[in-house]
């Protein structure tokens with residue numbers, strides 16, 4: 571009767587090891603799909619995309635300051651209605667959303683600060699660029715709110731530009 575598995579200690583050991591080894595795997599199959607959709611996972615997604623430009627991310631007052639800066643620094647090329655002159659692109663409507671949708675206000679802010687006004691990049695103050703960005707949002711029919719748009723790029727990266735619903 572040497573060949574009966576139950577009477578051979580090495581078979582029992584093997585079976586026990588096999589079960590022990592499979593256990594965490596089986597447990598993870600049952601538990602992981604739930605924890606992947608749990609609070610931690612949602613929190614990560616929220617940090618990336620919960621705040622959009624549609625939540626009131628600039629003030630009317632800031633946009634008015636931005637308009638003055640825009641008229642002095644940008645309108646000579648992009649024109650008073652922001653529609654562009656054929657060389658300088660339109661900063662409103664479908665051109666705006668085509669260029670910036672799914673990017674952050676931080677991406678837009680950095681692009682403007684590092685390239686505009688053409689010929690004199692980074693010549694405005696950080697808050698000047700934030701004000702002009704606020705004005706661009708206003709001219710794209712994005713509603714104002716209670717808090718000003720920051721000039722901190724980390725803050726601005728939290729705000730996603732999405733198409734009007």
Ligand code: HEC
Nearest residue numbers: 643644646647648657658659669681682685686687688702
């Ligand atoms: C001397 C003309 C001129 C002035 C002044 C100027 N721009 Fe531009 N702008 C351009 C041209 C030309 C382009 C397209 C080529 C390019 O992107 O460099 C452009 C592109 C842009 C873009 C698109 C950039 C991109 O990455 O798609 C934005 C946004 C912009 N300008 C904003 C501004 C703002 C805001 C100001 C004022 C602070 C300003 N521009 C001043 C000529 C100008």
